[in-house]
Amino acid sequence: MRTASLLLISLALAGPAVAQDAAAGRAKAASCAVCHGQLGISVAPNTPHLAGQPDQYLATQLRAYRSGARKHEVMAVIAKPLSDEEIQNLAAWFASIKVEARAP
Ligand code: HEC
Numbered sequence: 001m002r003t004a005s006l007l008l009i010s011l012a013l014a015g016p017a018v019a020q021d022a023a024a025g026r027a028k029a030a031s032c033a034v035c036h037g038q039l040g041i042s043v044a045p046n047t048p049h050l051a052g053q054p055d056q057y058l059a060t061q062l063r064a065y066r067s068g069a070r071k072h073e074v075m076a077v078i079a080k081p082l083s084d085e086e087i088q089n090l091a092a093w094f095a096s097i098k099v100e101a102r103a104p
Contacts, residue, residue, distance in 0.1 A: 025093030028086055040094045052099035058091035
C-alpha cells in the first residue's frame with residue numbers, strides 16, 4: 001500500500017512524462033459533455049469550464065471528489081468509479097484543448 005502511494009506520488013511529480021492518453025480521455029469525456037460541454041466549455045451556469053485547465057489541477061480535483069476531500073453531490077457520484085488512469089486521461093484531454101483569452 002505504502003509502495004503504491006509512493007509510486008503514485010512520484011508519477012504525479014513526473015508531470016507530463018506520465019503516460020496519459022488524451023484520445024482515451026476524449027472518449028471517456030462524452031459523459032461529461034452534458035454539463036461541461038463537448039470541448040470543455042461549460043453549458044450550464046453553475047458548472048466550470050474544463051478546457052485548457054492544467055492537467056495536474058484537473059486530476060487533483062477529480063481525485064478529491066472521488067475521495068470526498070472536495071465535496072459536491074454530483075461530482076462525487078461521477079468521480080467515484082473513475083480509475084487513476086481514467087482520471088489522468090480525462091485531465092490530459094481537457095488540458096490539451098486550446099483556449100484563447102481576449103481583453104474585453
Ligand atoms: C450533471 C452535471 C455534470 C457532469 C455530467 C459532470 N460534471 Fe464535473 N462538475 C459539475 C459541477 C456542477 C461542478 C462544480 C462543482 C463544485 O462546485 O465543486 C463540476 C466540477 C468539476 C471539476 C472541477 C473544476 C474546477 O474548476 O475546479 C472537474 C475537474 C470536473 N467537474 C470534471 C468532470 C468530468 C471529467 C466529468 C465526466 C467524467 C464531469 N465533470 C461530469 C457538473 C458535472
